[in-house]
Amino acid sequence: MITKLLPPLIIGDLKINVPIIQGGMGVKISTAALAGAVANCGGAGTIASVGLAQGRITDSNNYIEYSNKALQKEIRKARKLTKGVFGVNIMVALSNYEELVRTAVKEKVDYIISGAGLPLNLPKYTQGSSVKLITIVSSARSASIILKTWKRRYNRLPDAIIVEGPMAGGHLGFKADQLNSNTTDNLMTLVTDVIKTVKDFKADIPVIAAGGVYDGKDLIKFLELGAKGVQMGTRFVATEECPVSKRFKDLYVAAQEDDVIITQSPVGMPGRVLKTEFINRLKRSEKIPFKCNFHCLHSCDVKSAPYCIAQAMCSALKGDFDNSIVFAGSNVTRINKIVSVAELIKSIIEEAAECLIGKLKTKSEKN
Ligand SMILES: Cc1cc2nc3c(=O)[nH]c(=O)nc-3n(C[C@H](O)[C@H](O)[C@H](O)COP(=O)(O)O)c2cc1C
Known part of the structure; x- marks a missing residue:
């Protein structure tokens, strides 16, 4: 019921009732299990496509085929788990980017x-499909380049x-010295x-905030x-x-x-890790x-490269911390218990509703 206070996130003909996308988290952190659970609660669940072959095969000849099959399997698993909205995160930096995109489209x-x-x-590999294309940027300049290039090359x-923003977990599109602040002001x-x-481009495209969003208050702040x-x-992650x-x-x-530090990753970007x-x-x-x-x-x-990032992320899954990179956002320090996805989403909705009601009360008291 209370969800009705929040406007759904509309992306083309997709309606995400709770305006929260669970971000893709590799390697094998956001698989079908997590994405399906989030989608079942009205958010959008994202399967991370990176590293699905990691630790499973060693033969480079089969890499592309195996990665495609592994992604297909996760997508089909998620489809069995939910009738809600879910998608796939595919990083441009991946050497099998095109193949994974084509698999997701299929x-x-x-x-x-x-x-x-x-x-x-990206639009070149998805032509003829209705899959929604969502890009992640860390600056208005990158957004502008994507808008202009897609319009010119693909007319879309x-x-x-x-x-x-700079508080996010994972690899970050900022210089290491831009990553010190612990507030969402930069975002x-x-x-x-x-x-x-987007407005200057005369486009009507929903913009979504990521990196350091923790609770319902943050959600309302960005919606406003x-x-x-x-x-x-x-x-x-803590679900x-x-x-x-x-x-x-x-x-x-x-x-x-x-415990939260910035390290330079072999990917060529800084990353926030534990x-x-x-x-x-x-x-x-x-x-x-x-x-x-x-x-x-x-x-x-x-x-x-001083180490293999995919291997180090895979080792993290089982908690082998002598050999692992554990990505986390700045807000990891505020997490104090493991909850179910339903509890987490419910608490965010309730906080958002409380925040909205508080604002309405203050407004009516002033009038
Ligand atoms: C453990 C972890 C792994 C991540 N892996 C990826 C990834 O594979 N691809 C990607 O685009 N973003 C990745 N991210 C970024 C998230 O999708 C998301 O945008 C970010 O975590 C949002 O910030 P928050 O952690 O403060 O909520 C990762 C984040 C974390 C915490």
Whole structure:
């Protein structure tokens, strides 16, 4: 009932009743189990396509085929779990980007979210399908480049734009020295700038805020700013349905301010991670042996990479922290328990409703 207070997130003909997209989280963090649970609660659930072959095959000849099949399997699993809205996150930086996009299209997902680079060719791989195309940007400049290029090359525009600010978890489209602040002020400025860019382009595209969105108050703050929804990652890791190990979730629950650090990833971007023994090994400049079987990321220079990011993310799943990179957003320090996806979404909706009602009361008292 209370959901009715919140406007749904409309992306073309998709209606997401609770205006929250669960962000794609690789490697194997946001699989069908999490995406399906979020979609069942009225949000949009996103399967991360990166690294689905990691730890399963070693033969590079089968990499593309196996990755496609693994993605197909996750999509079909999610479809069995939910009748709600779900899609796939496919990073531009992936060497099998085109193949994964084509697989997602064939499997008729509701949307594809693409960031970690500018998805300038995305419409080429999805022609003839009704899949919604959502791009992630970290600046109004990137949004402008995508709008102009898609219009010129394909005569179409993104169906939605996610603006990811510096508080997000995962790889970040900012320089390391821009990542110190622990408030959503920067994201608010970025969202405002991107909304203006879209308006200047005379386009009507929903803008979605991501990175540091924690509760219902944050949701309302961004809706009032003109965003049509939010994307959230970190909070969904600490849910019962997220398929990572208990050790992984416990690390989230225990995280304190000084456990959250920025590290340079072999992807060529900084990333926000939790301190683990692995980070200490990197600090000691320890050589971490690895064999690159697939060259899964365009941007990874295998010869100079100090470790394999895909392998390190895969090790995190079971809680092998001597060997793992554990991505997390700035707000991880506020998480103090593991809840179900339904409880998490319900609490955000209730906080949002409380915030709205409070604002209405203040307004009527003034009048
Ligand atoms: C553990 C983790 C893994 C992530 N993996 C990806 C990914 O594979 N692709 C991607 O585009 N974003 C990735 N992200 C970013 C999220 O999709 C989302 O945009 C971000 O977490 C939002 O910020 P928040 O964590 O403060 O809510 C990841 C984030 C986390 C926390």
